[in-house]
Amino acid sequence: MEKTKKLPVGMENFAEIRKEDFYYVDKTKFIEELLVKWGEANIFTRPRRFGKSLNMSMLRNFFEIGNDPSLFDGKPEAVEQLFTAYMKKTISVRDTSVRKSAKENFYHGILLGILGFKDGWMVTSNKEAGDGFSDITVRIDDSEIGIVIEIKYAEDGNMEAECRKALEQMQKKHYTEVFDDTDVHHILRYGIACNRKNCRVLLTKSEC
Structure with missing residues (x-):
């Protein structure tokens, strides 16, 4: 029987969601927009409880991949996985x-x-x-x-x-x-x- 992913209700930490294999789909295109239309300052406006914290956590995990503690700590497999991703x-x-x-x-x-x-x-x-x-x-x-x-x-x-x-x-x-x-x-x-x-x-x- 196929395991059903859990829904990350109330969760705001993107890394935790990925690590614990919660269900997550990003349809915002925030990453693409920042890569293509980046600026010195970027403003993201959303109503209260509309997922701003989780979106910011997702962006941080993507753009600050170099801060992953497993990067270049003597584990070549981790470097390979992170760089390829x-x-x-x-x-x-x-x-x-x-x-x-x-x-x-x-x-x-x-x-x-x-x-x-x-x-x-x-x-x-x-x-x-x-x-x-x-x-x-x-x-x-x-x-x-x-x-x-x-x-x-x-x-x-x-x-x-x-x-x-x-x-x-x-x-x-x-x-x-x-x-x-x-x-x-x-x-x-x-x-x-x-x-x-x-x-x-x-x-x-x-x-x-």
Whole structure:
């Protein structure tokens, strides 16, 4: 017998509704309107008890995906799931109809935007490190963790292979030397490969 979803009567937390598998259908097109017609200030007017709090919670969960505590905490599966979900909601396959190097820059920019929402994170792009320039490096306030990210585009769809190339590149070019002489003692290396609206993430860890 198929399980019937519960109705979220009186609930205002979108994340809780999704996590607990309540029934939810959004017909407002708020997300689409903000992406297309955004402004420095946006006003949403609705009568009392008309769902404003839930709508705002939905928008916050969508646009502040980088604040999810499972993002880049040493769990590559969580990164893969969140990044893929974000791309499926926001980008078009036409966005990647360019040469390979430009495609990698495109996904690089998306990831920088997501990480920019993380409180207490110092995110740098194309920073000189070791014998090259790492795509993205992250220092976390009051933490001994450092993160290095290398992004590839899998033209042939073999994202696993491209992830491994990214990890090999970080190792070969000593990107983690950027954390030498710092209080970072735990390093996470993420190799991320994308193809259209999908991604694959591999992780290696080391101590220093």
